Amino acid sequence: xxxxxxxxxxxCRLCMEDDETAEHVLCTCPAADRTxxxxxxxxxxxxxxxxxxxxxxxxxFLKGGxxxxxxxxxxxxxxxxxxxxxxxxxxxxxxxxxxxxxxxxKEMPCFSNKVRKATVTVHKNATFTTFLNNLxxxxxxxxxxxxxxxxxxxxxxxxxNSHLATALMNNACQSVVxxxxxxxxxxxxxxxxxxxxYELFEQTDTDSCIKTNQHSNLYHKERKxxxxxxxxxxxxxxxxxxxxxxxxxxxxxxxVNNKYTRYGLTFEKEARCEFVARTGMQVHEFGLMxxxxxxxxxYSPDGVIYENEQPMALLEIKCIFAGATSTVGEALKxxxxxxxxxxxxxxxKRHKYYGQIQSGMAVLNLNKCFFRFICxx
Numbered sequence: 001x002x003x004x005x006x007x008x009x010x011x012c013r014l015c016m017e018d019d020e021t022a023e024h025v026l027c028t029c030p031a032a033d034r035t036x037x038x039x040x041x042x043x044x045x046x047x048x049x050x051x052x053x054x055x056x057x058x059x060x061f062l063k064g065g066x067x068x069x070x071x072x073x074x075x076x077x078x079x080x081x082x083x084x085x086x087x088x089x090x091x092x093x094x095x096x097x098x099x100x101x102x103x104x105x106k107e108m109p110c111f112s113n114k115v116r117k118a119t120v121t122v123h124k125n126a127t128f129t130t131f132l133n134n135l136x137x138x139x140x141x142x143x144x145x146x147x148x149x150x151x152x153x154x155x156x157x158x159x160x161n162s163h164l165a166t167a168l169m170n171n172a173c174q175s176v177v178x179x180x181x182x183x184x185x186x187x188x189x190x191x192x193x194x195x196x197x198y199e200l201f202e203q204t205d206t207d208s209c210i211k212t213n214q215h216s217n218l219y220h221k222e223r224k225x226x227x228x229x230x231x232x233x234x235x236x237x238x239x240x241x242x243x244x245x246x247x248x249x250x251x252x253x254x255x256v257n258n259k260y261t262r263y264g265l266t267f268e269k270e271a272r273c274e275f276v277a278r279t280g281m282q283v284h285e286f287g288l289m290x291x292x293x294x295x296x297x298x299y300s301p302d303g304v305i306y307e308n309e310q311p312m313a314l315l316e317i318k319c320i321f322a323g324a325t326s327t328v329g330e331a332l333k334x335x336x337x338x339x340x341x342x343x344x345x346x347x348x349k350r351h352k353y354y355g356q357i358q359s360g361m362a363v364l365n366l367n368k369c370f371f372r373f374i375c376x377x
Contacts, residue, residue, distance in 0.1 A: 164284055165210050168304060168311050168364065173292045175365035182293035200225050201295035212287035214300055219287050225251060226290070226298040229363070233355030260321050267319045271374045272303055275315065282306045283315055291363050299363040305370065313368040314360050318353070323375020331375050338373075347371060 105111050132141050172178070188194040204222055212218045227235060231250065238246055276283050283303040291297040303315035323331040332338065337351040347354050357369050 161284065162211070164306060164309065165207070165286060167306075167309060168286065168289070169206070169210065169292070171311050172289065172363060172365050175291075175362060177362040178291050178293055178297075178365075181297075197296075204290060204295060206290045206292070209288040209290055209298075210286050214285075214287055216287070219300075222290070223288055223298060223300070226296055228297075229299045229356040229359040230352075232359045233352035236355060263321045263324070264319045267374070267376045268302065268317055270376065271317045271319055271372060272315070274374065275303075275317070275370070275372050289363055297359075297363060299360045301360055301364065304364070304366075311364065311366060313370055314357070314364060314366045315370050315372065316353075316357055316360070318371070318373040320373055320375045328375055335373070 131138075132144060135141055186197070188197065208218060209222050235246075235250070240246070272283060272285075275281075283305055285303055286301060289299045289301065301314055302317045304311050305313040305315055320331045320335065322334045332345075337348050337353045338345055339348050340346070347357070353371075357371065361367065361369055
């Protein structure tokens with residue numbers, strides 16, 4: 001950048017000629033066409049000029065090709081509000097949008113000329129599986145698992161006693177209640193409904209379901225669209241006509257992962273072991289028991305009690321959350337599904353737990369149930 005004195009015929013547009021505080025200079029850029037009154041570039045202040053006018057404020061004013069410096073008081077400068085700054089930048093942004101059109105990088109000539117086009121085959125399923133395996137705690141993996149608090153496991157059986165499972169299924173096939181229920185005809189609104197029913201229920205491997213773990217993928221997949229013991233009462237007692245809305249809420253329920261369910265899952269196994277230790281009975285765990293003649297109906301027992309390797313009773317366990325912070329007597333007062341009759345503690349018939357146990361006994365063809373409720377501190 002070259003600096004020369006102000007020409008005699010030039011006019012300073014910032015201050016008067018008799019202003020003693022101003023120094024008039026003409027700046028030209030050597031990169032330009034060397035026209036005296038044109039400046040094609042950014043005018044820079046020299047360090048010696050800053051020292052010369054220190055501690056005053058140097059204003060760089062560029063207008064009509066002239067650059068004039070003036071020494072002024074910093075406190076006399078007019079403050080600019082944030083609103084004015086935003087408006088100024090908004091104006092510049094509008095001008096930029098009018099003059100320039102944004103295009104994707106791939107459409108730019110410099111990109112298309114340098115980068116060779118190649119066809120890449122992407123295996124979506126393999127890529128998706130890789131992401132899930134390497135990022136088990138990511139939002140994608142958690143969404144794929146679902147909102148229920150279970151871990152993805154293989155469908156290996158919760159017990160290796162296949163003959164016990166066979167004995168349970170043989171006993172369930174003789175259920176009179178299930179046979180009477182199967183005599184009721186199912187009405188399909190259209191052929192597609194019948195096809196969907198066949199795909200969901202009739203192709204199920206019932207042997208694998210009963211032998212699977214209750215926290216496996218297979219268990220939750222086969223249980224999703226079936227009527228099960230834990231929720232059959234709400235269907236039996238539903239009195240409204242909007243079954244479409246009811247079915248949506250049933251098959252896609254809201255998250256029930258709360259402190260009560262977590263408490264039950266935590267202590268259920270311990271409660272089962274405590275029951276075996278006190279009674280000496282043989283208790284075996286199973287996955288999803290599907291009715292042989294009513295494929296849409298299933299049940300997941302907390303345990304099945306065996307005698308001489310034959311099923312003889314159902315075991316259902318409820319862990320009382322209030323018992324963690326209170327005595328057993330105080331905890332019993334908070335339980336709504338129990339009541340006293342003739343001095344005995346009984347299960348209320350108008351409660352979902354009663355419907356759950358009744359459906360379990362009907363599906364498994366058992367005439368006895370041990371209902372175990374327990375408190376853990």
